[in-house]
Amino acid sequence: MASESNVPTEREPVRGDATGSGAGDEILKVHRLMKVYRSAETPAVDGIDFVVRRGEIFGLLGPNGAGKTTVISILCTLLRPTSGSVTLCSQDTQRSPARLRSLFGLAPQEIALYPSLTARENLHYFGSLYGLSGRVLRNRIEECLALVGLSDRGGTRIDTFSGGMKRRANLAAAILHSPRVLFLDEPTVGVDAQSRNLILDNLQALRDDGATIVYTTHYMEEAENLCDRVAVMDCGKIVAEGSPRSLVAAMDGCANLEETFLRLTGRHLRD
Amino acid sequence: MRTLVATIRKELLELRRDRAGVLVLLVMPMALVLIVSLVQDNVMRATGETPIRVLLVDQDNGFLGRAIEKHLRLDGGLELIRKRGDREISEEAARKAVVDGEYRFCILIAPGAGAALREQVRRRAVESFVPASNPAKREAPATVPGLILHFDPAVQGAFRTAVVNSLQRVLLGIELREKGAALSDTIERKMRQGIAGGIPLPPGGDAANQPPPMRFELDTEPVLKLAEAPDSGGRSPRRPTAAQQNVPAWALFGMFFIVVPVSGALIRERQSGTFRRLMTMPISLAGLLAGKVVAYVLVCTAQFVLMVAIGAFALPLLGTSGLVVGPEAPTVAVIALAASMAATGYGIMIGVLARSYEQASVFGAVSIVIAAALGGVMIPVYVMPRSMQAVSVISPLAWGLNAFQDVLVREGTLRTVCPNLARLTLFSLATLSVAWWSLRRSRSGE
Numbered sequence: 001m002a003s004e005s006n007v008p009t010e011r012e013p014v015r016g017d018a019t020g021s022g023a024g025d026e027i028l029k030v031h032r033l034m035k036v037y038r039s040a041e042t043p044a045v046d047g048i049d050f051v052v053r054r055g056e057i058f059g060l061l062g063p064n065g066a067g068k069t070t071v072i073s074i075l076c077t078l079l080r081p082t083s084g085s086v087t088l089c090s091q092d093t094q095r096s097p098a099r100l101r102s103l104f105g106l107a108p109q110e111i112a113l114y115p116s117l118t119a120r121e122n123l124h125y126f127g128s129l130y131g132l133s134g135r136v137l138r139n140r141i142e143e144c145l146a147l148v149g150l151s152d153r154g155g156t157r158i159d160t161f162s163g164g165m166k167r168r169a170n171l172a173a174a175i176l177h178s179p180r181v182l183f184l185d186e187p188t189v190g191v192d193a194q195s196r197n198l199i200l201d202n203l204q205a206l207r208d209d210g211a212t213i214v215y216t217t218h219y220m221e222e223a224e225n226l227c228d229r230v231a232v233m234d235c236g237k238i239v240a241e242g243s244p245r246s247l248v249a250a251m252d253g254c255a256n257l258e259e260t261f262l263r264l265t266g267r268h269l270r271d
Numbered sequence: 272m273r274t275l276v277a278t279i280r281k282e283l284l285e286l287r288r289d290r291a292g293v294l295v296l297l298v299m300p301m302a303l304v305l306i307v308s309l310v311q312d313n314v315m316r317a318t319g320e321t322p323i324r325v326l327l328v329d330q331d332n333g334f335l336g337r338a339i340e341k342h343l344r345l346d347g348g349l350e351l352i353r354k355r356g357d358r359e360i361s362e363e364a365a366r367k368a369v370v371d372g373e374y375r376f377c378i379l380i381a382p383g384a385g386a387a388l389r390e391q392v393r394r395r396a397v398e399s400f401v402p403a404s405n406p407a408k409r410e411a412p413a414t415v416p417g418l419i420l421h422f423d424p425a426v427q428g429a430f431r432t433a434v435v436n437s438l439q440r441v442l443l444g445i446e447l448r449e450k451g452a453a454l455s456d457t458i459e460r461k462m463r464q465g466i467a468g469g470i471p472l473p474p475g476g477d478a479a480n481q482p483p484p485m486r487f488e489l490d491t492e493p494v495l496k497l498a499e500a501p502d503s504g505g506r507s508p509r510r511p512t513a514a515q516q517n518v519p520a521w522a523l524f525g526m527f528f529i530v531v532p533v534s535g536a537l538i539r540e541r542q543s544g545t546f547r548r549l550m551t552m553p554i555s556l557a558g559l560l561a562g563k564v565v566a567y568v569l570v571c572t573a574q575f576v577l578m579v580a581i582g583a584f585a586l587p588l589l590g591t592s593g594l595v596v597g598p599e600a601p602t603v604a605v606i607a608l609a610a611s612m613a614a615t616g617y618g619i620m621i622g623v624l625a626r627s628y629e630q631a632s633v634f635g636a637v638s639i640v641i642a643a644a645l646g647g648v649m650i651p652v653y654v655m656p657r658s659m660q661a662v663s664v665i666s667p668l669a670w671g672l673n674a675f676q677d678v679l680v681r682e683g684t685l686r687t688v689c690p691n692l693a694r695l696t697l698f699s700l701a702t703l704s705v706a707w708w709s710l711r712r713s714r715s716g717e
Contacts, residue, residue: 076551080715097715101553110544114281116288121281128277129554157288173548 027181027212028052028075033084035070035236044070046236047084052181052214052229057207059223059244060216062233063265068216069109071233072185075214076106089180102130105179109186111166112173115159119150119169122158123176130177144172147205149198164195171199175206182206184215188222200226220258224248230257234265274554278562285536286570296532296570297577300525304578308517308586323434326365326377327351331417335385335445339378342441349437351378369421376422376434384417389449396453400461418442512592518582519675520648523668525578526571526610527639530618533567534631537622550714556707564615564703571611579603599678602685606678609695610671616699616706617667623706642666670694 028051035045045067052058060068073079075086077097086093088100113122123141132140145154148168153161158169171187184203188196196219203213203226217223223230224244232240232247240247244257254260286293325343329336343349352374353359360368365377420438422431540546549559582594596603618635625631643649645659646668652660663669674691677683 078547078550078714098553101551104551106548106551108544108547110547112544112548114285114545115543116285117281121284125277125281126548126552128273128280129549129552131273131553133273 025054026051027054027089028058028214029085029087030071030075031085031087033071033074033086034082035067035074035079036082043082043236045074045081048231048233048236048238050231050238050241052212054212055207055210056228057203057213057215057226059227059230060214060233061218061220061223061230061261062216066233066265067236068233069185070236072106072183072214072216076104076183077101102177103179104181104183105174105177107170107174107182107184107187109189111158111170113158113166113169116157118155118157119145119161119172120154122169123154123173126173127176132177140176140178144176147175147202148172162195164191167191167195168199168202171202175211179211181212181214184213186216186218188217188219196222220256220261224257232261232264239264272558274558275562275565278559279566282536282563282566283569286566292532293570296529297574300522300528300574301577301581303525304518304521304581305585305589307521308513308582309589309591311513311517323349324374325349325351325434326360326368326374327353327380328360328362328365328377329353329380330362330382331380331384331386333385335388336380338445339380339441342444343437349434366421369423372423372425374423375426375430376420378438379419379421381417381419387417388446389453392446392449392453393456396450396457399454400457514582514586514592514594515679516676518578518586518594519679520672522575522578522582522607523610523646523671523675524639524643524648526574526607527614527617527642527668528636529567529571529574529611529614530621530635530639531632533563533615533618534622534625534635535628537563537619538625538628538631542628550710556710556714560619560703560707560710563619564612564699567615567618568608568611571614572607575607575611594679596679597682599682599684602678602683602688603675605685606671606674606688606692606695609674609692609699610667612699613667613671613695613702616702620702620706623709639668642668645669646672648672667695667698670698 030048030050032047032049033045034043034047036043048067048071050058060071062068070079074081075088075093077093077100080094089103091100093100113119114125117125120141123144124137127137127140141154142151145151148171150165150168150172153165158166161169167187167190171184174182174184187203188199191199200222203215207213215227227244229241229243230247231238240250240260242250248254248257248260251260251263254263327336327340329340340351340353343351355364362379365374365379368374369377420435422434537546540549579594579596583596584593587593621631621635625634643666645663646652646666647655647663648668652663652669655663670691674688674695677687677691681687
């Protein structure tokens with residue numbers, strides 16, 4: 001058991017047990033990644049390293065402004081890092097971003113769907129852009145709608161959906177093309193317990209089918225139950241990394257991941 | 272290609288779902304064309320295209336009133352109204368009708384004005400034979416008061432000037448004829464007086480050798496006529512009607528307003544996160560932009576077809592001249608296509624560069640109004656100050672309008688409009704390139 005002195009310093013993040021269920025070879029490798037926004041005084045991401053293994057659910061946790069979304073944006077080729085590298089499926093994302101884009105899917109924090117189109121029409125559009133067509137596309141749309149529990153609402157406009165339904169449709173759009181890596185930026189924010197439960201079940205099912213998932217969340221209980229490994233970020237750095245159980249165990253007097261998280265990142269507000 | 276087709280389909284689907292938006296996109300420009308053409312038609316009527324209705328109150332009831340009426344009728348510029356119902360209009364009623372704005376102006380001929388004119392002309396004719404060395408017998412020249420014009424205060428300067436000039440011309444003709452008649456009478460009388468006073472007649476002095484009666488009558492018809500030639504190119508252009516001028520001008524204006532929905536759609540995509548998703552997908556930016564261009568060019572084309580239909584078929588039903596496209600319809604279609612592409616390209620550029628919907632909609636709309644004003648949509652470029660005329664050449668609406676007028680008014684061809692088509696095409700390529708470059712930068716995280 002770690003004592004209070006185990007609270008990480010700049011040089012030494014807490015390292016827990018690296019193993020997790022279904023962990024395989026490295027599919028995503030982040031090396032000394034740094035991002036400094038123009039006119040910013042401090043880096044948004046400050047030289048972080050981590051790896052994600054094939055078939056793993058990897059959680060990026062952290063308070064607001066910790067740098068999670070910046071990391072996801074860099075991993076998705078939407079942002080160019082100031083320094084460092086990201087290797088996805090053995091390819092450098094900065095060198096060949098176009099080639100890598102069909103290998104991953106993204107469910108952004110926002111509901112990235114066209115509100116005036118139906119769920120099916122949205123999926124048809126995004127599926128077409130991924131190169132799917134004809135019967136393959138139609139079958140895949142129905143599979144994804146079934147997976148997120150929207151089979152009977154596929155013909156309904158997105159703007160009439162509840163928050164939970166929109167989140168589920170958002171997830172369906174990200175998995176249409178069966179990506180090898182799935183990036184999810186707070187996929188369960190603002191939804192009811194039923195929808196959250198369904199989304200988490202879906203993510204486990206995807207993992208069981210061989211998908212690798214990197215996701216950010218503020219819900220520690222969710223991360224504790226779902227993730228094989230997590231990295232806790234604060235002020236652009238990784239302050240702890242390992243399986244949720246091992247991180248909890250490493251913190252003296254912490255009963256769960258939420259307490260561990262608060263111990264690691266402090267209780268002061270991050271506005 | 273798949274990106275292009277999928278994006279066209281998606282954009283059209285989105286537009287179809289937004290029925291109110293499409294209705295605004297199609298109906299508002301149609302209403303604009305209809306209303307502006309009708310309004311402008313009235314302006315053209317009031318500025319010489321058709322006779323202006325004028326009240327005439329003739330209290331003289333003599334030759335002067337009849338002569339004025341005759342000449343104005345021949346002139347064709349003014350239509351005289353003497354009666355309301357069966358009754359002659361009184362001075363008071365005429366003034367009220369003008370003040371109330373019912374008529375733009377009235378001509379009042381005071382009692383005795385005709386007689387006073389003749390007396391004054393006769394006196395001047397007589398005095399013209401009085402030697403200059405005998406100034407005591409010459410009276411100071413006097414004018415005949417008696418013709419008064421009442422204007423509606425709302426009538427603008429150019430219109431007043433046109434009416435006054437037209438009346439002056441008529442009065443000058445009447446006066447000239449009266450002077451001619453008076454002069455011939457005076458000369459004849461002088462000659463007879465000279466003969467009676469002892470000037471020897473030629474040999475065989477019988478009645479046949481009396482001085483012949485003089486007929487010094489002056490016709491008001493000009494000897495030198497100013498004819499209006501077709502044009503220097505030998506073509507015979509159509510008389511520009513309100514529809515020929517306004518339908519293409521306001522159709523262009525309406526088409527360029529596609530900038531607001533195009534940029535708005537892009538901003539919404541960016542704000543909703545869909546654009547973020549699109550940027551992580553294996554698609555080409557060029558294909559994505561091309562899909563949007565094609566979809567919105569189709570909307571613009573539909574707008575244009577409807578506005579032309581309004582001009583050609585609805586305007587004549589409302590009593591004004593309709594739009595005549597003529598044999599160069601394919602050229603008109605090509606101009607409309609080039610203008611649509613320019614408008615869509617501009618909208619996409621604004622949608623990519625603007626940071627908020629408010630920024631895009633206000634800047635987009637105001638910049639189109641400015642470009643329309645500079646381009647001669649609202650007032651013709653040739654009446655603008657020189658500095659503004661110089662600036663107007665940078666307005667895409669000026670290029671489009673010039674091209675349309677070349678074909679619809681000046682009877683130009685595809686060849687004639689090529690320079691303006693090239694400008695519109697380059698403008699759309701330039702704006703789309705800026706949008707593409709900006710998106711590319713943002714996609715690569717720069």
